[in-house]
Amino acid sequence: MSEGNSKSKKPSRKHKPPGLKILHEDRDIIVVDKSEGLLTISNDKVKDKTAHFFLNNYVQKGNPKSRDRVFIVHRLDRDTSGVLVFAKNQNAKAYLQEEWSQFNKKYYAIVLGKPPEMEGEVTSYLMENSAYRMYSTKDSSKGKFAKTGYKVVKSNAHYSLLEIELFTGRKNQIRVHMSDIGCPIAGDKVYGKDPKVRGRLALHAASLTILHPYSKKEMTFETGLPNEFKAVMS
Template identity: 55%
Template sequence: MQENRPQFKRPSKKHEPKGLTILYEDRDMLVVNKINGLLTMSTAREKENTAYFLLTDYVKKGNPRSKSRIFIVHRLDRETSGVLVFAKSEPAKRYLQDNWATFHKTYSAVVHGQLAEKEGILTSYLVENQLHRMYSINNPEKGKFSKTGYRVVRESDQLSLLEIDLFTGTKNQIRVQFAEEGHPVAGDKMYGVKDKGIKRLALHSSSLKLTHPFTKETMVFETDIPAYFKVLLKH
């Protein structure tokens, strides 16, 4: 299957929703680069400051009567930035979700400490407690199998920049597994340590390789590692 780096004319910055950069759009799907701090979809407390709400308005071009809409395929945590995909039809949504596990997802992260093994794979069975925190258990029947590959890209005395392959998509998977290894993601208030001076969660969805829902072309969407991650490594 031919690998195709998508080419399309990006909308002008003034027409892009705040906090979102349009990476690709056609009649079947919409791919964006989301900033950290923006929800993917609404919660009980926040309905409008979400990628879903902003992009719905974007495809409707401000016309509430428009029948254009988007469909959620997957989510990124609020504090995670990077590549996020929405479908523009039910059939496209079904195809992308049904095949999501086969797509190649790469993340960048800054974690605390220096890893003894500079490349490896983490596996565990994760479950969620009543406080909505994920943790590992030794019971395969109750936990969800979670697999993460990693490679150390750069190190400082206290932090490491990792390239991460997400083989499964369990909630908070990367954050939990590295925290349990003693290397929590920098800026992680839930699973990590109190990071004085670290402004954000240092986790970014850097690339996604998928198959187009209708043309069946292999498409790759890439974003730069946030400059702030490199700043952290210098301190």
């Protein structure tokens, strides 16, 4: 990780956010490694056991009346692990969201089988049906353009480990596109039928490169390959 405008802080044990490893924190941003199974933000069923809730509690040090808070910049699916960045003020949030499409995002995924090419790109227009499931269409007037790049890192008799570059950030984009090429992500019960990999969806946000909202310096945050992925591909 490159340097930002201040050094990282270690969370106090008392308010350490569960399911999150803090990779970097300064006055403008907080970057974490989110575990799989944890929502980014609340939904109709889960209100407080989310990354957003836990980090708000952390920056407020347990005082809900504190003016300190974190702001949503982007999301990771509940079952996707990896790098997640939050803003600590409105200006940082606005900048990061405005520039988001220009930042580099890389994922690791284990898919069923082997893609048709060792390296390639998948493009389509994505839209959502009444059951909230995303799917690809060729009709540009109905869907939103989505582009995913992939490279095969390793393969065995049943699975392939892919490094994936996300050029656009549509809902469930990687999962849909891998299913489109006949290689659904392992553990995906919505877009594939393969059994779970050690109890989880095999998708991990491995690397994120941004320009810091205050200093404008390039910063890269990385996490390693999850142990579950290593076990499947060994």
